[in-house]
Amino acid sequence: MTSSSSGPRTTTAPGNSRAPWSLAWVGWCLAAAVPAVGHFLIPASHPVAQVVSYCLVSAGTAAAMAVGIRLHRPAARSVWWLLAAGQVMYAGADIAYFVTTTGSETNYPVLANVLYLAQYLLVAAALVLLGRRRSPQRNTAALVDTAILAVAAAVLWWVFLIHPAVAAPGFSALDRVAATIYPVMDLCVLTVAIRLLLGGGARQTSYQLVLAFLGLTLFADTAYGLLTLHGMYENGGWSDAVYLVSYLALGAAALHPSMRRVAEPVEGRSGATLYRVVLLAVATLVAPVVLAVQNLRHAASSDLVVVTASAVLFLLMLTRMAGLIAAQRRIAMTDGLTGVHTRRHLSDALRAERERAARHGGSFAMLLVDVDHFKHINDTYGHPAGDQVLREVAGRLRDACRDTDVVARFGGEEFAVLVTGEVPGRLAALAEELRQRIAGAPVLVDNRTAITVTVSIGAAVLPGTASTEELLVAADGALYAAKRGGRNRVVVGDAEWTTAATPAGSDPADVDRQIQRWTALVSEAVRRRADHQNVPVSMVAGVCAAWALLRTAGPDRPAFTAEQARAELRRCRGVQFHPHAVDEFLALEAAEVVGTPAAAATPLLPATLG
Structure with missing residues (x-):
């Protein structure tokens, strides 16, 4: 035996070894944090440097996504390529906006706005495709829940963001169009994201990072709209920080190894959880609460929209309740x-x-x-x-x-x-x-x-x-x-x-089957009582088995007569056996529907009693 074969060998468990690219998402976060922080450290007197640092993160996110797709090769590559393309559109829109508006009075450059809107469409398409892959089966309950939450969000967007901008004096036609179309696109993305979120299933790290990107982006868009509406927005503000963090989350999602499994089909669920019910209840109350707040503020210009939304929410909740009732009935039958x-x-x-x-x-x-x-x-x-x-x-x-x-x-x-x-x-x-x-x-x-x-x-x-x-x-x-x-x-x-048949011979299984059939008949009679109670089938089976045991001769005792067996069941009524089970058994036995004396002794009867 050679020394190489006799000496100990050191092996590394697969679970303890890491591929060199498994922490690429961490490296991306650290690298992208440098220009992100630099964006806020650069003085406002150097706007070009600020824009360059901002666009480095935005465009770098698209590059990181391309690297992640080539690195991990997920099955649903189209989802990730659509998200990457959307990020390319966004970075290009930022660059076009800066180049076009520098030294110009143009507030809404055509190219920049086209690219911004294209990003919304690409992200929404990616989310729809991801949702279909994760939940290929139709889920009506999730669709209704999504509609309820989306309508509630639309009420808030309309009352506090869209309508004030559209009705504000001094706004140009382009201002009004922008104040409407961008929140509407945000609502579309939000609706698709809610449907994805309500689909359930495993939530891998990459999946959570994608949700974080969506949540942060929608929050920053809303904040940007409100700040602009009230004349409080300025470059390098906190809303820009939210945007940058969202880009870091999206790039990390594409580079994280779990991105391979994000689009795997998940098991459908009803969604009838306490958390879901509370969430839907809060969403349903949004419209009437907003209406009350508007009345207190003496701002009734949106009453018709809010009232309409309240009616829609009411109908959606009725639809959801009908679905739950139908699902419970389907389960019961x-x-x-x-x-x-x-x-x-x-x-x-x-x-x-x-x-x-x-x-x-x-x-x-x-x-x-x-x-x-x-x-x-x-x-x-x-x-x-x-x-x-x-x-x-x-x-x-x-x-x-x-x-x-x-x-x-x-x-x-x-x-x-x-x-x-x-x-x-x-x-x-x-x-x-x-x-x-x-x-x-x-x-x-x-x-x-x-x-x-x-x-x-x-x-x-x-x-x-x-x-x-x-x-x-x-x-x-x-x-x-x-x-x-x-x-x-x-x-x-x-x-x-x-008349109920009686097992003949000495086959214990025959007697046991007869007890099961008596149990079915007595259980049905108990259920039809006017004072019906939920008597467990096991209690009914105990009465039937006791009768068979009493009426069967054992090795050291004779069989009870029918009258003796009846007296014994009445004695145990309410003590050992449920009163309704005893009453219905004796009634059916008197009608010769159940309880014909068993002719065979069986060792299974004591086990049936237990």
Whole structure:
């Protein structure tokens, strides 16, 4: 063994090594600070030197951005090139303005103003493109919020900046045009920036520096307009310092390594946070507060504009509230895993369909679909694979059903399909089509593994005079018969199946499934009480499991009689079990809808109770 191979080797962890250009943004800030500070140290008697130092920072920012783009090679180069082009326009406008106005009485040189306005357009285009890349999906809530904040800002700009300049005596036509067009362009950039900010997602250092550039620039523009309006602006003032700091932030944003990830897509969010609500509330109050201030100042010339803005803000807030309500309703009626409806929505649709059938003397039908051997799938391939199976089964059910049918996740690996309209002649055919659709193609649970999935389907159709509970029980009995008949089959029940089926044999899973079905029926009855309370499903399941345990003979005790079991539940009512859960269970048991004595002992029942 040679000494070179036996001796220790020193390695540097990747996380501890820095590329030489990773701190280029710091170097830019330090270098650009020199002419920035020099701009304020140069005496006013040397205006050329002041302008040169100012333009060095402005033009240097564009150069720094070009270097950053070539250095880091971001995926969204067009965003950064547009920002760089906008900065070139701004630096060129500053130079053109100084050259044109030196020794001249011209206040608004054409070339300088064209370049200034071009900078606004390029920056706005860059922000729009950046926003679309970060949030490619449509986000109506963010658009409405942006509109609310933009209208509030427009009220402030109009009342305190635009209208005073337009209405002021002694202003030329060019003065009035400039006093209008530049604040309007600022508002456009502000609107796009707000939309970008409300899009959410990761806020890298480069992203924050871009936002700092936008905020500082808009603040300096507003300050410049107000100072000019009141005759207080002078070269080398504090507003120039704000502009220079904004340039440093933009150059640093382009040179920072995180600029590569600024345009990466982000996950959408609803935006219904306390911070957002407070911000929107403040924005909505801007117009009435400004109106009150104007009245106190006896300046009513902008009343019509402010009142109109108040009405627009009110309508926008109503739109936002309607969106939040729709989003909450969508969440409440959609199962988060599979994307089909929830059981609560199914219950509402089932009652509506039953009422329709009763009015027209028709019938209503339901399919209960249970994934065969689902526990084996979870145990063999893992819970993520089981979730994928549920998603795929739900998708195939939804694709095979009509738009008017209601597909819902009934619980666990069970789904329900409420078949609307007149269905007696086609129910069995529809159920068989669903079974074949699911079994016909394997389910890909990961990139390499495809498994065959089958389902058992219980179908029932009853006249509109029957209750929703009877339809559920009939479909449940048919499903149980399909499972007992060997699975991967369809069984159609009828009015004679309206008494809850009892698991036969000694399969613990059969008894456990029966308890789950009792729980579904009792939970629905509890929810429909006039004095409805939010009784957790676990409490209802505890009552159902207790009944099954009492009515099942154990190794060292006989089974309770029905009357003994009822007395035991009443004794525990309000002590161990929720009163509403006990009352509704006993009512349904008396009607022979639930609670048929279980014939098999099962070790799963104590676990169900816990």
